[in-house]
Amino acid sequence: GNSVTQMEGPVTLSEEAFLTINCTYTATGYPSLFWYVQYPGEGLQLLLKATKADDKGSNKGFEATYRKETTSFHLEKGSVQVSDSAVYFCALSARNTGGFKTIFGAGTRLFVKA
C-alpha cells in the first residue's frame, strides 16, 4: 500500500540556518505530494503541494520538488526563522475508488532558536 517516511525529529536549528526535512514515499500510480504544517496549538495547514513529477511546490520561502526517480519530496528553506517552529508533515494523496485519501508521515518537529 501507499506510505510516507520522513526524517525523525526533533530538528533544532539556529535562526537563518538552512533547513532540509527528508521525505520519501511508496505509492502505486501517480500520487500528489504535500507538506502540511502544524503550529503549536493550531490546526493543520497546507504548506505546499506538487501534483506531478518534477513539479516544485513553494510557499513562505519553503520549497519541495516532486522527484519520481528517487520517490522523494524533501522540504527545504534557505533561512529559517523562529516563527517556523512547528511540526511538519509530509503526505501523499491518491485518488481511487475510496476517494482522495491522504496518508501522512510521522511528522518532524522543528525548533528554531533565536
Place this chain on the structure above:
Amino acid sequence: SAVISQKPSRDICQRGTSLTIQCQVDSQVTMMFWYRQQPGQSLTLIATANQGSEATYESGFVIDKFPISRPNLTFSTLTVSNMSPEDSSIYLCSVDVTGITEAFFGQGTRLTVV
C-alpha cells in the same frame, strides 16, 4: 476549495461517556474523512464517509466505537463512544473536492478524556 467547520473545537469528557463531533462543509462533497491525531503522533485515517451508505473503516477502527453519520452532502458526525483516556486526541474532518488534487481539513476537535 472548501471551508470546513468542526464543533466542538475542544472538550473535556468523563470516561465512559460519548461525544459527537460535527463537521459542516460549505459546499457539497462526495467523500468525507475522519482522522485521529494522538498526542505527539501523526494523523491516522479512521474512516471514509459517503452520503447514503455505511462508512468504511480502516484497520483498527470499528463502527461500535466510532459510529459515523453522513445524512447529506455537506455534513457528517463522528461519535467517540464509551471513552477512555486513550481516546484523548485531536479528531479532524477532511473532504475531497472533485477536480481538486488536495484534501481540505477542519481545524480539529481536541478531546481530553479524564
